Amino acid sequence: MANTSSAKKMVRKIERKTAVNKNRRSRMRTFIRRVEEAIAGGDQAAAQAALKAAQPEIMRAVGKGILHRNTGSRKVSRLSSRVKAMA
Template structure:
């Protein structure tokens, strides 16, 4: 448990930041799920559109510090590869 006033303030700040980051992460996951669903349905046009919507969301989360840059790049790369594989 935090003893000093500054430690207590840091706990409050962490709780707020955690809530915001959880919301951001959830939003990104929603966009990624849309891409996954489109890939599962086999519709290339819908999958490509969903990926184009998901990519800026993922990179926005990177700029906010929710994800690491390489993690986001890897996810985008793998999803785009799967989109291209749809015939």
Template sequence: MANTPQSKKRARQAEKRYAVNKARRSRIRTHLRKVEEAIASGDQTAAQAALQAAQPEIMRGVTKGVYHKNTASRKVSRLSARVKALATA
């Protein structure tokens, strides 16, 4: 348990950051799920629109420190490849 005033404050701040990051991660996962569902349905225009909405949200997670840059880039790259494959299929 935190004893000093400084450690008590840091514990409060960590709790707030945890809540913010948790909400942001959840929002990103929701966007990712919408893209996955659109890909599964086979609707290329819906998948493209969902990806367009998800991409800035994922990258915002990078700038806010929720995801690593390479992780976000990998996710976006793989999703866009799958959406692009819908056009040929």
């Protein structure tokens, strides 16, 4: 456990930051799930709309440090290729 006052403060800061990052990660995963559900449903128009909403959300997660930028790009690329393959 933290002993110094600065270490105790860092524990408090990390807890707050963890909660924020958890919400951001959850939000990103929700958007990805919507795209995957539209793909599974076979509705290309809905899948494209969901992808259009998910792409900035994934890149926002990259900008906030939730994902590495290559991971974010890979996720967007794989989702878009799956949507494109529906045509």
